Amino acid sequence: QKEVEQNSGPLSVPEGAIASLNCTYSDRGSQSFFWYRQYSGKSPELIMFIYSNGDKEDGRFTAQLNKASQYVSLLIRDSQPSDSATYLCAVNMWDYGQNFVFGPGTRLSVLP
């Protein structure tokens, strides 16, 4: 069964705070994990990808992966109102033909 789960939100954080977005997945054999951001009415854009356990940082964004717990997260430091969007977790699942399975997305609202 292919499954990627995320809290739908909305997650509201004040400007300047850290936003923490979480994702769990069902396929233990999954090897690659992606975070996309989607603004209302637009198509998703890639923020980060992570393949190995641990943390990966890129500017204000940090992706964290724990394969044993089948958990991947995205931290956004110094959140800005422009970060307000829906964040989609995507997992490349082996038992789905190495194709992407997207979570339902978490809506983030950064309050000025």
Place this chain on the structure above:
Amino acid sequence: GAVVSQHPSRVICKSGTSVKIECRSLDFQATTMFWYRQFPKQSLMLMATSNEGSKATYEQGVEKDKFLINHASLTLSTLTVTSAHPEDSSFYICSARGQPNTEAFFGQGTRLTVV
């Protein structure tokens, strides 16, 4: 990141007509392309996956005779909505990937309105 171009961005068509949407990878060879549909305030819904030179694999519940997908080259895939009806009005988005296990890049999306 890599560039995926999708056209048209908006289209309005009459009920019963067909509409073709193009998805091109501009700076990489896309071995796999994905087609999604998204209704307002809802999640992405995968319609089909196509590998270059092969028939598309459709998700359950997606009519392959209504949504024709062609992936004839490593840089172009098309989705044709045949005999469109108002309930087909939606945001259609393609994405393209070079190699398995790597990231996919999305086109700009096509907003289809059937009147």
